[in-house]
Amino acid sequence: MAQATFQEISASDFFYRNRDIAGFTNPSRAIFAAIRELVENSLDAAESLKIPPDIYVRLSFEGEASRDTQIYKLRVEDNGCGIQPRFIPSAFGQVLYGSKYKLKQMRGTFGLGGKMAVLYGQIMTHQPAYVTSSTGSAKIYSFKLMIDIQRNRPLILDRKVLINKEQWRGTIVEFTIEGDYLRARSKILDYFKQTAMVNPYANLTFVDPKGRLYKFNRGTINMPEPPKETDPHPYGVDVELLQRLIHITPHKNMQEFLKNHFHRVGDITAQKFQVFSGLTTASCKKHGKLAYQDINWSRGPNCSRCGEVLTLSAYKNPKKLSHQEIVKLMQHLKKFKEFLPPDASCLSPLGEELLKAGIIKELNPEYLVVKQRKPSTYAGHPFIIELGIAYGGDIPKKGSFIIYRFANKIPLLYDEASDVSYRVINAMNWRRYKVSPDMPIAIVVHICSTKVPYKTVGKEFIADRPEVRKEVANALREVSRQLQHFLSKREHVDREKRRLSVFAKYLPRIAEFSTTLAGKEKQPDIQKLIKSVQKYDTEKK
Amino acid sequence: MAQATFQEISASDFFYRNRDIAGFTNPSRAIFAAIRELVENSLDAAESLKIPPDIYVRLSFEGEASRDTQIYKLRVEDNGCGIQPRFIPSAFGQVLYGSKYKLKQMRGTFGLGGKMAVLYGQIMTHQPAYVTSSTGSAKIYSFKLMIDIQRNRPLILDRKVLINKEQWRGTIVEFTIEGDYLRARSKILDYFKQTAMVNPYANLTFVDPKGRLYKFNRGTINMPEPPKETDPHPYGVDVELLQRLIHITPHKNMQEFLKNHFHRVGDITAQKFQVFSGLTTASCKKHGKLAYQDINWSRGPNCSRCGEVLTLSAYKNPKKLSHQEIVKLMQHLKKFKEFLPPDASCLSPLGEELLKAGIIKELNPEYLVVKQRKPSTYAGHPFIIELGIAYGGDIPKKGSFIIYRFANKIPLLYDEASDVSYRVINAMNWRRYKVSPDMPIAIVVHICSTKVPYKTVGKEFIADRPEVRKEVANALREVSRQLQHFLSKREHVDREKRRLSVFAKYLPRIAEFSTTLAGKEKQPDIQKLIKSVQKYDTEKK
Numbered sequence A, B: 001m002a003q004a005t006f007q008e009i010s011a012s013d014f015f016y017r018n019r020d021i022a023g024f025t026n027p028s029r030a031i032f033a034a035i036r037e038l039v040e041n042s043l044d045a046a047e048s049l050k051i052p053p054d055i056y057v058r059l060s061f062e063g064e065a066s067r068d069t070q071i072y073k074l075r076v077e078d079n080g081c082g083i084q085p086r087f088i089p090s091a092f093g094q095v096l097y098g099s100k101y102k103l104k105q106m107r108g109t110f111g112l113g114g115k116m117a118v119l120y121g122q123i124m125t126h127q128p129a130y131v132t133s134s135t136g137s138a139k140i141y142s143f144k145l146m147i148d149i150q151r152n153r154p155l156i157l158d159r160k161v162l163i164n165k166e167q168w169r170g171t172i173v174e175f176t177i178e179g180d181y182l183r184a185r186s187k188i189l190d191y192f193k194q195t196a197m198v199n200p201y202a203n204l205t206f207v208d209p210k211g212r213l214y215k216f217n218r219g220t221i222n223m224p225e226p227p228k229e230t231d232p233h234p235y236g237v238d239v240e241l242l243q244r245l246i247h248i249t250p251h252k253n254m255q256e257f258l259k260n261h262f263h264r265v266g267d268i269t270a271q272k273f274q275v276f277s278g279l280t281t282a283s284c285k286k287h288g289k290l291a292y293q294d295i296n297w298s299r300g301p302n303c304s305r306c307g308e309v310l311t312l313s314a315y316k317n318p319k320k321l322s323h324q325e326i327v328k329l330m331q332h333l334k335k336f337k338e339f340l341p342p343d344a345s346c347l348s349p350l351g352e353e354l355l356k357a358g359i360i361k362e363l364n365p366e367y368l369v370v371k372q373r374k375p376s377t378y379a380g381h382p383f384i385i386e387l388g389i390a391y392g393g394d395i396p397k398k399g400s401f402i403i404y405r406f407a408n409k410i411p412l413l414y415d416e417a418s419d420v421s422y423r424v425i426n427a428m429n430w431r432r433y434k435v436s437p438d439m440p441i442a443i444v445v446h447i448c449s450t451k452v453p454y455k456t457v458g459k460e461f462i463a464d465r466p467e468v469r470k471e472v473a474n475a476l477r478e479v480s481r482q483l484q485h486f487l488s489k490r491e492h493v494d495r496e497k498r499r500l501s502v503f504a505k506y507l508p509r510i511a512e513f514s515t516t517l518a519g520k521e522k523q524p525d526i527q528k529l530i531k532s533v534q535k536y537d538t539e540k541k
Helices: A011-017 A027-047 A088-093 A113-125 A181-198 A239-248 A254-261 A267-277 A323-335 A352-363 A420-427 A466-518 A526-533 B011-017 B027-047 B088-093 B113-125 B181-198 B239-248 B254-261 B267-277 B323-335 B352-363 B420-427 B466-518 B526-533
Strands: A006-008 A054-064 A070-078 A097-099 A129-135 A139-148 A153-163 A169-179 A203-207 A213-216 A282-284 A288-290 A295-297 A301-303 A367-372 A376-378 A381-391 A402-407 A410-412 A441-449 B006-008 B054-064 B070-078 B097-099 B129-135 B139-148 B153-163 B169-179 B203-207 B213-216 B282-284 B288-290 B295-297 B301-303 B367-372 B376-378 B381-391 B402-407 B410-412 B441-449
Touching: A011 A113, A011 B011, A027 A054, A027 A070, A027 A113, A027 A169, A027 A181, A027 A410, A070 A113, A088 A113, A088 A129, A088 A139, A088 A153, A113 A129, A113 A139, A113 A169, A113 B239, A181 A203, A181 A213, A181 A352, A181 A402, A181 A410, A239 A254, A239 A323, A239 B113, A254 A267, A267 A295, A267 A323, A352 A367, A352 A381, A352 A441, A367 A466, A376 A466, A381 A466, A402 A420, A420 A441, A420 A466, A441 A466, A466 A526, B011 B113, B027 B054, B027 B070, B027 B113, B027 B169, B027 B181, B027 B410, B070 B113, B088 B113, B088 B129, B088 B139, B088 B153, B113 B129, B113 B139, B113 B169, B181 B203, B181 B213, B181 B352, B181 B402, B181 B410, B239 B254, B239 B323, B254 B267, B267 B295, B267 B323, B352 B367, B352 B381, B352 B441, B367 B466, B376 B466, B381 B466, B402 B420, B420 B441, B420 B466, B441 B466, B466 B526
Parallel strands: A054 A203, A402 A441, B054 B203, B402 B441
Antiparallel strands: A006 B097, A054 A070, A070 A169, A097 B006, A129 A139, A129 A169, A139 A153, A203 A213, A282 A288, A295 A301, A367 A381, A376 A381, A381 A441, A402 A410, B054 B070, B070 B169, B129 B139, B129 B169, B139 B153, B203 B213, B282 B288, B295 B301, B367 B381, B376 B381, B381 B441, B402 B410
């Protein structure tokens, strides 16, 4: 460990040496990862301004590299918010450029994605990346850059300023990459299809190396509310976070500190918490200092014995807390049971209508039920599970369920068997719902969160966290019950149809024979008879 | 994306915010991760000097934290190589302190482990870490430190120098951590058991919070050769690596550059490659410039037509290669088929004897076969698979095989279902070997490599790389064939025993009756008869 060969390495150097863990495992996975990272940045950029995204992706063949790999130029253009020129070099040429202490539901989570794509292209082809962007101002800025991987700094090779005649707003990223497109092709097309499925307000265009155009037109211009920034929830804090908040806070007392830096903490909650944790004491004129359990809270602290309004001792100054007090504060923040659960207003789920529309467009099922669960949390982060189960129609029978996984409206296409959703689906007692894997069934699971619990930096699959597992399992049970009901009704309908067809087959003969036997001329009206034995209308769905 | 809330974050900040991906997912996993990272550093430290490791781990209870978690002090002491004082602060207080361009088989791979443990302890308890170390010199150095997470710098709170009277050499790390030991306990004990199994030359001692002592004594003082540093293999290069090598090389010509910076490239290979890639041209006095295929190589280039020794044009200076030429160089390095495959001399596998001994000690099987595969490579990194299959003895029947996974002599205890070994074992056609999962079978898989293809920074499981999968599958088939042979022989032996027991049961009666019938007194000797029908000796194993 301690040898003279020690040296500090930069973050970009770390991810260069360990690019596997960022998803750049092999030439085919790398092409996929590069495209997805840039498309996701573009979707986030457009949504931040509530603009329906228009994204153009072009992968053009540049030459052979080795037996299995080729050189491609990748160009991604969007109509998003654009990037201010002073941020462009670092946004693409510096790893770990991130956001401050607020949390927000975004597709790109690690401050890494786009840069990893540029870095990978650079180490394989040694070509610079070109980034052109405008925020809609009078100017368009165009940079030619590379990453100084050892120092984690962008190298600006050229910089141009153009007049923005048409007031364009957006970003164009173009760079060269080596990869195995042939092997990646089907996953890339799946990626576009599924991204279109859960972002039906986006126009996606993909031109592949053979010049084939794949166009996914938007089905609606209705966009969901963009995700809002939110403050950390008390249950998710640690000492480091508290110290940073204390360091930056302009507030000089704990009451304002708690109200302004934590999620859903109002006046009463802040006061309650301070009494609970001993940061302040409540006194009654008659009964003196009161314990937490002897206080009634209704528009403020009241004595539970005499109803008098209590006075609270002076609020402490957060900046004056000792280390010990900060540790205790953290422990109390986790213990206090009266914080409101995280509110999903910061989240931007699909919504049942949109999810339905997307699944219907893609799979054209015979039957579909979707469910949006109420918000839940893990480690202080809010999340929502939305799940749909679809039967029949264009869904093939595959011997096992077809699973679609999404997180923050991006499709997850690898490592299905490691994903929490797969595990829940496999652990489910399907026989109880009279559902079996040879039926033509697709299950669609979407999780949105301010911090998606990915297991890996490469965002391949969701970790098996108990809170998430529980929500997925509950959602799955709800929709499965409805599917069971549908299937059972359908079975009855089928049985009834078969029964009626037996009648319809033999009654006419019986009528005929009876008529002859009775020596009559006219046959009785069998339609009336058939109708009378019909249990219910089999044509109704 | 481009909003005023952008800022650069340090590597430690990144891993602080994303500690899940480094294995510090929840309070029980965190305790496990902290212990394993420090134990693995200690094992590496002792092995680097080929010293049998003595490692003492003590986890002591300090107080309650929340309903499910407690505060513990973790102390790990070893007799390894120690750390020089000028490196101690960064070794524990700075994330991404790594090694230069050489590759070596080590347990700690990311330059992260120990620091993540210290970081996690710090953010939960705000207590400093104490590191005491000596390389066996006259002095012992003791530091009290914390990590400035935002700046990724160590904060030295105190520093002591002590006289090293007993010439002690080693390292002691002590810090406070919050976690859920109760839940982690069984995994931690498994960790020690399995670490002892594959490092039988190590003494491991663990004292748990209740004061219980777990001692794993070494079974041998024979240690394998420590892993050696090695140069990168041509098949694994990229442009960035080439640029760095070119930058640091003291050599002014390509011949020396290739020979000295790449794995197993000697004079002839270097010359061959240069002609192949056009870096140099070979000329025959008679036939002029020759193409690669017209050259015979035996102690140097010879004309294939006339046998003349060829002259090579002047070697280029690596520092004078253009960017284009560097890219071409990389492509040729990957195309050239005559580089020798990576040599495993840099690797330190367990060896079949050691693996057997470890499995016998732990599982006491009735039958055991182990196999060490020849070295293989993935992405230019050499690796070796060692696999054992054990039957019966103390191995319980569990309805599925018990799988033990190891990488660079450390046990992998989580996410079994995502691991490549699990997938290979599941995909195996066991019926063909007449082996079924309800048999009492354990499979032990060990991979050692200069770069273990972990899927995650938390080193939970091995990625499903085709080269690795292939090696594991082949090893599994080899040992399964032998197991099948054993089981089938055992079945024959059992059948024979049953058959003999039938004879042994009835022959005496028949003898008795026959004797009476024949009117004789003395019964014939049936033992001789039994022996004559015995097909083979059933007592032999």
